Amino acid sequence: MNFDHTDQQKALREEVIEFCRSSGINDGVDERDRAGEFPRALFEEIGEGLRLQGLTVPEEYGGRGLDPLTAIVGLEAFGYACEDSGLVFAVCAHLLATSVPVNEFGTDEQKRAVLPDLCRGKKVGVNSMTEPGAGSDVGSVAMTAVRDGDDYVLNGTKTLVTNGPAGDVGSVFAVTAPEAGLQSRLTGFLIDLDTPGITRGPQFDLLGKRTTPVGELEFKDVRLPASAVLGGREGIGFAVFNHAMNWERIGLFAAHVGTMQRLTESAVARARTRRQFGQPIGKNQAVAHTIVDMKVRLETARLLTYKAASRLDKARDVAMDASMTKYYVGESLVATARDHLQIFGGAGFLNETGAARPLRDSIGATLYSGTSEIQKNIIAAWLGL
Ligand SMILES: Cc1cc2nc3c(=O)[nH]c(=O)nc-3n(C[C@H](O)[C@H](O)[C@H](O)COP(=O)(O)OP(=O)(O)OC[C@H]3O[C@@H](n4cnc5c(N)ncnc54)[C@H](O)[C@@H]3O)c2cc1C
Structure with a gap:
């Protein structure tokens, strides 16, 4: 058991801290907090400068290809040096709940389509499971995805979606097998939030982390091709x-x-x-x-x-x-x-x-x-x- 950081981990930690100190990321945080303003330009700057949004994604898809422990040391440094906790939250949620599962489960086509822009912060990622009637109890998710020919048609509302109001792409989980148990009831879909039928709600007025855009996503007869199924398989959403x-x-x-x-x-x-x-x-x-x-x-x-x-x-x-x-x-x-x-x-x-x-x-x-x-x-x- 060795408790010391490796040279690579030390270098990453220093790189992240130096970036936060020299990039002006900590300027104007209180003003942004009061206004509830998501600093999208800084989000992109972090992607360009550090590729934090793709720390563990292989380099061939635009990430840094780091092992999990090294990536975690980098995120710890980010939480230490960046005083805008809302921005830290937006970046971490994007990396951990969008880039990571797309990299792990996505088909090669899905990875090539979204990972390079996610890793560079050019697109903002979301991960939407929670609904007005389903929070802790994921088994009560009501959004449906019904097969229609080669497509799926999605209907329902997701709420408390981190990055939702500013989001571009990400995952949404819907019921495809209503009779099945939780392990195979849900299917994940990789969505482009500009797809017709998806409405981004306004940004919620939060108690804290006010610079993170959090809101609802409404789906009304949203038609997605079968190639949008995350991982290419129905029933593995959970x-x-x-x-x-x-x-x-x-x-x-x-x-x-x-x-x-x-x-x-x-x-x-x-x-x-x-x-x-x-x-x-x-x-x-x-x-x-x-x-x-x-x-x-x-x-x-x-x-x-x-x-x-x-x-x-x-x-x-x-x-x-x-x-x-x-x-x-x-x-x-x-x-x-x-x-x-x-x-x-x-x-x-x-x-x-x-x-x-x-x-x-x-x-x-x-x-x-x-x-x-x-x-x-x-x-x-x-x-x-
Ligand atoms: C800032 C923020 C960002 C979020 N971002 C996302 C996101 O990006 N995507 C997403 O899908 N969701 C997101 N969420 C939603 C979050 O996952 C849910 O709020 C959380 O899972 C709790 O669900 P709920 O709010 O419906 O509370 P409820 O499930 O209604 O729970 C209310 C209270 O009852 C307690 N409770 C409920 N069931 C039990 C039980 N069985 N045993 C003991 N206690 C219980 C809970 O602990 C809680 O204290 C976000 C939430 C916040 C606050």
Whole structure:
């Protein structure tokens, strides 16, 4: 067991941090946050400059061809150095829930059609499963895809779709076998969001991560050719979705580990410089111990994430590791963002001091990619409970 980064991982980490510092990506984040504005030009710049959106995609399809653990180190660096959490979320969701499953399951034709533009950030990717009546309970998805000659006709509504309002391509999951069990009820389709019959809803007004465009996608008699079936096979939609979720629960939450490091460093700096009662506030054990808890959470979260990432291309099923990572890192990010704000005192409550936004941005981590409660259900099931 070796806990050190390889030379390649060190170089990637430095490259990502340097890019974030020199590209102006951290300028104007508060203004964008207030306006709820998705910085599409920056999304594209990240694709051109770093190809983060295609980290694990083979070079022949326009990606960087990195192994999962190295890619995860890169995403952690991105969450550390990029202060626009909404942009981090948009990039990670795009990579992990669109580029990765298309690369894994897509036919050669599908990969050639979409991966080069996805990897370069020229197209924005979506992954749409959730519906108004089906969130945690994926088995109650109601969108239908009915075979009609050589085509499928899709009807239904997807909601809470990350990147939806700005999206170009991605996956949508619909029922093709209503009588079948969950394992074979659903089929994934690779969609171009400009297909007639698809309507992108407006961007939701979010509590946090306000620079991510999230919204509804409505499908009304959307006609897709059979070649749009993701992976070329009916009935494997649930497996495709779960594969994407395993990656998202590890990769997106690796970015959150990076954010936890940034917040911990920020809390240390504040506790060393803010003076009350004639000394730095960090000299009070109550404050120091809070930061120690932040540090221990950070290191634990990182170990769990790296361990899960190291199994992504080796273990047949990493679902329990992915759920443990998602649950622990998601809850830890919220706790760390709250501790960070507390150390800033009253100033932390002001939007302009930079401690309030991380707390707002963190809350969603216990909800998206499956809630904390659902992760516990998955872990319990793996334990035979
Ligand atoms: C910012 C954001 C981005 C998102 N992006 C996407 C996306 O790109 N694509 C997509 O498909 N979806 C996306 N989602 C949707 C997300 O996956 C769902 O919100 C999540 O799965 C929960 O579903 P729900 O909101 O319908 O809550 P519900 O399923 O209605 O759950 C409500 C509450 O009940 C609890 N609960 C429900 N069932 C159980 C149970 N069996 N045991 C214990 N507790 C239970 C839940 O944990 C939760 O606390 C996103 C959500 C957010 C907030």
